[in-house]
Amino acid sequence: MRGTIIYAPGDIRSEERPDAAVTAPTDAVVRLSATCICGTDLWAYRGMEPIAEPRPIGHEYVGVVEQVGDGVRNVEVGQFVVGSFATSDNTCEICRAGYQSHCVHREFVGTAQAELLRVPNADGTLVAVPGPPDPDLVPHLLAASDVLGTGWFAADAAQAGPGRTVVVVGDGAVGLLGVLSAKQMGAERIIVMSRNESRQKLALGFGATDIVTERGDDGVARIKELTGGLGAHSVIEAVGTQESMAQAVRSARVGGHVGYVGISHGVELSGRELFFSGVHLHGGPAPVRRYLPDLVDRIWRREIEPGKVFDLTLPLADVAEGYRAMDERRAVKVLLQP
Amino acid sequence: MRGTIIYAPGDIRSEERPDAAVTAPTDAVVRLSATCICGTDLWAYRGMEPIAEPRPIGHEYVGVVEQVGDGVRNVEVGQFVVGSFATSDNTCEICRAGYQSHCVHREFVGTAQAELLRVPNADGTLVAVPGPPDPDLVPHLLAASDVLGTGWFAADAAQAGPGRTVVVVGDGAVGLLGVLSAKQMGAERIIVMSRNESRQKLALGFGATDIVTERGDDGVARIKELTGGLGAHSVIEAVGTQESMAQAVRSARVGGHVGYVGISHGVELSGRELFFSGVHLHGGPAPVRRYLPDLVDRIWRREIEPGKVFDLTLPLADVAEGYRAMDERRAVKVLLQP
Known part of the structure; x- marks a missing residue:
């Protein structure tokens, strides 16, 4: 699959990578319909956060479930889903209090600027939308994922x-x-x-x-x-x-x-x-999962258009240009199409 | 009247001072039934807050209204009252939001370890109790003033x-x-x-x-x-x-x-x-005034006994010994009797 690696400040590359795969029974793999670049990705890009070694990057995503682990019950292959940058079981005491971004089983997503994404804690993290979305809704749903x-x-x-x-x-x-x-x-x-x-x-x-x-x-x-x-x-x-x-x-x-x-x-x-x-x-880190069902509803009913923050759309392969555009403040937010 | 002056770290003196008097139409003068020493008074006593020049000290008080300014409407001479360390008009937008300790007309009380106390913003600051309190209630009412x-x-x-x-x-x-x-x-x-x-x-x-x-x-x-x-x-x-x-x-x-x-x-x-x-x-500085009516009620109904924190009672003249006892943690809190 195509994926994005940050090598060093200012050095972002789109590369061929091994396909994401289910590694735990609670995982799902999602084929991304869209991903994007976040303001927080720029901290590393600008050298204001250390990069110990080249690593994948990206934490915003929407797409179609392609594979699920044996333990996954709430989402099915073929569903269009939105998830958050912080995965959560959505059942622990912290999740039930509405702080899913601090779930006791939290794993942060950090490989989402890619074609395929492994999502841990799939049951508690992914929210399926009512059906296949109209294409113009995709950026709005993607925005719900984090920003x-x-x-x-x-x-x-x-x-x-x-x-x-x-x-x-x-x-x-x-x-x-x-x-x-x-x-x-x-x-x-x-x-x-x-x-x-x-x-x-x-x-x-x-x-x-x-x-x-x-x-x-x-x-x-x-x-x-x-x-x-x-x-x-x-x-x-x-x-x-x-x-x-x-x-x-x-x-x-x-x-x-x-x-x-x-x-x-x-x-x-x-x-x-x-x-x-x-x-x-x-x-702190936003418990996006707390709000996702409501936000998806509002988008689905076409009450809000948060995707308007995307003012530049690029093929995933051109991710490096996306980072440059955001770094130079030529773009507010860049949507990437796998 | 007798009043207390802090001269320098460790140097607290009980002295003869001019009587407190009404200086603005919104003032009241209260003859104190009891006052006390606060943990925050120890910051200056211990040299951890500067003392630019000798100054009066003390901000907790209960007593009987002795004199009121022309503009005072809510309290009368002879009433037993409790007030807070931060005076407030209790009518401004900040007060109405429950933050009387930040009232736009706030003046901090700082001369209360004395026989008589001038209280600015008397109408919005002082809460009269239902009648003359039984003597054993006085320490509890005094505790309501701050701690x-x-x-x-x-x-x-x-x-x-x-x-x-x-x-x-x-x-x-x-x-x-x-x-x-x-x-x-x-x-x-x-x-x-x-x-x-x-x-x-x-x-x-x-x-x-x-x-x-x-x-x-x-x-x-x-x-x-x-x-x-x-x-x-x-x-x-x-x-x-x-x-x-x-x-x-x-x-x-x-x-x-x-x-x-x-x-x-x-x-x-x-x-x-x-x-x-x-x-x-x-x-932050507690908006004691927000809670005072409720706290006075609970004390009056003998539901709570907050005055139990006073484990040493001294004549006002012995204020210096009171500071020493608190500084050395021999006492939790010292009540002073004018």
Whole structure:
């Protein structure tokens, strides 16, 4: 099969690899209809995460089940499925509490930029859609696999909802789908921090009501100005840097909620600042599985179009060009067709 | 009047001071029936917070209203009242959201180890009890002024409740009353981390079910052992050091809630650890006013006895001995009688 290997920062290659296969009774193998490149893949690509040795990459996927292990009961060969980057049994105490991304049997997916994907914990991970999807639904379903689910979790953790003002820090795919999520949850006002015109347009299309281009202290001052001096009820943090976390915490009002989903890179939070901020903080790897059935429903009923974040589609073989386009911010998010 | 001045670390003096007086129309002056020494007063006493110049100290109080400003409507001369360390108008948007300790008109109380106390924002700050209290109720009402209200907020932020296992980090008065609060909220299991026998006894009396004497990694391992390997649903942090915050976050399960009320001293939180912990974090200066009417009711109905944390009672003039006793951990909490 064709698969993607990251060799070193900036060095991504599409190669012939052994076919993915069932190795445990709880595995399934999925023939991917689409996969994509995530903002988090760029950390390694940019040399900000170590690459000990060449390894496969990719964790977002939709496709048709091709093979299942003997122990698989909930999904069948031929079904079109969506899964998350964190596999889960969906039965342990942590899963039942809604934190499937921390399942006691969790295995992270990391080989999905390929034609075939082995999915551990298939029963608890894969969600079958009602039937073969219309082709135009595929990008939307693919978005549910991570970026939509993650944006949704962030909006949920930030308690976006009626009467609430939501600030979104980060105009990448997750931040943009945080906008869509907050809108779906009924948020009254959604303020996006962005300096990029095409991303601003996407945000407005997803339901943003205000754009703030200022950053740092000026950005915080602008948010305060827009919120009667108090700050936002809800803040979505979708970057993961020291600056973005500070921006998020300082943009929230006392008693407000910060939902943070940008994987933390070198962030140190001052306990004293947090203490006196009086905010609620919750986040981490999104339990996408908790939301998947609902998200698939909304997509299937054509209520939301999260796949709009894909602004470049390439053959899987051209994955390296996809990374370049995202690295240079020429594309928000790249869909790969196996 | 007699008042208390902190001159320098270790140097606390009881002195003759000008009588407290109404200086704004929204002030009240309260003749204190009792006041006390707080764990947070020890930060300055121990030289861990700067003392720029000699200043009054103390922020916990109950007593009888002696004088009110022209604008005061809700309390009357002669009423017995309880107030919080953070005064609040109780009408602004932040107060209405339940965060009176961050009121837009907040002034902190800092002169309460005295005979008379000026209370700004009297209408929104002071809660009158139903009538003159029996003398044995006074210590309980005094505890509501800060340590009980703070422990209650921590338990609430940690979402202590039925079916939940609660860990309490810190066996000072706030931690101990966190135990009482969690018990009142219906928590199933309450684990206290303490090595001090008399504090362990108090904790068990307040409703603790388990005592853990280990600390650091061993303490975390013991909590995991007691919670099926997962950690606690709820953790109350009532110290404010790097070690105690780490203990708190690591003792909580994924999706669990950490309520932290120990004023942060030099704490730096690793964003990455927090991210992968998946916990909810909420805390800060407790909005005691939110809970005061309910807490006064419970005390008045003799359902709770939070004043049991006072294990030493001294005349106000002997305040210096009170600080020494708390500093040397000879006393959990010292009540002062003006």
